[in-house]
Amino acid sequence: AQSVAQPEDQVNVAEGNPLTVKCTYSVSGNPYLFWYVQYPNRGLQFLLKYITGDNLVKGSYGFEAEFNKSQTSFHLKKPSALVSDSALYFCAVRDAGNNRKLIWGLGTSLAVNP
């Protein structure tokens, strides 16, 4: 069965420090992987995606994610966190085959402290 795990409910990081939000997945075929961010009282905003090609994907607002097939991971990273990055982050995956449904993680709340 396809699944996504975000093992941390909350991540705390000091402003200016690097941040990592973790995501692991399980799909039967090649994965399509996505990261979204949700600010308070807002919908989900697309950050970046991995479909194929370079394992390091760069996205919006200085975020990047690294696809690691052997570890079935797709961790979200940013070299220097901003207070404004504080939000809820969601990882999603879908099988590249016929099943086009996105499977969503539970979300990780990121708090960047000044």
Add this chain to the structure above:
Amino acid sequence: ETGVTQTPRHLVMGMTNKKSLKCEQHLGHNAMYWYKQSAKKPLELMFVYNFKEQTENNSVPSRFSPECPNSSHLFLHLHTLQPEDSALYLCASSQDLRLAGDETQYFGPGTRLLVL
């Protein structure tokens, strides 16, 4: 967030009321989605439409009735809801699901629904 708009942003209704949520996308997409977001639960896909045709109904109770008159508009008609239906209802859109691709979904701001 002007790409996908949702109205109303907030809604309070009694269990006997009938109301509708509206979603409109300005991205030229052909697929539209309704999701339910509740605290501490994964995002729940409710319905999917592609070119106005419903392609997915994820075992949603009949008190939720979707309508897609065209590729730009999506409605969710609500009647005799239960308090446990209180949640954030999100609309999303993407490219044509018949085409091979990643179908990145773009979301509206959501409607915060409270059922009393």
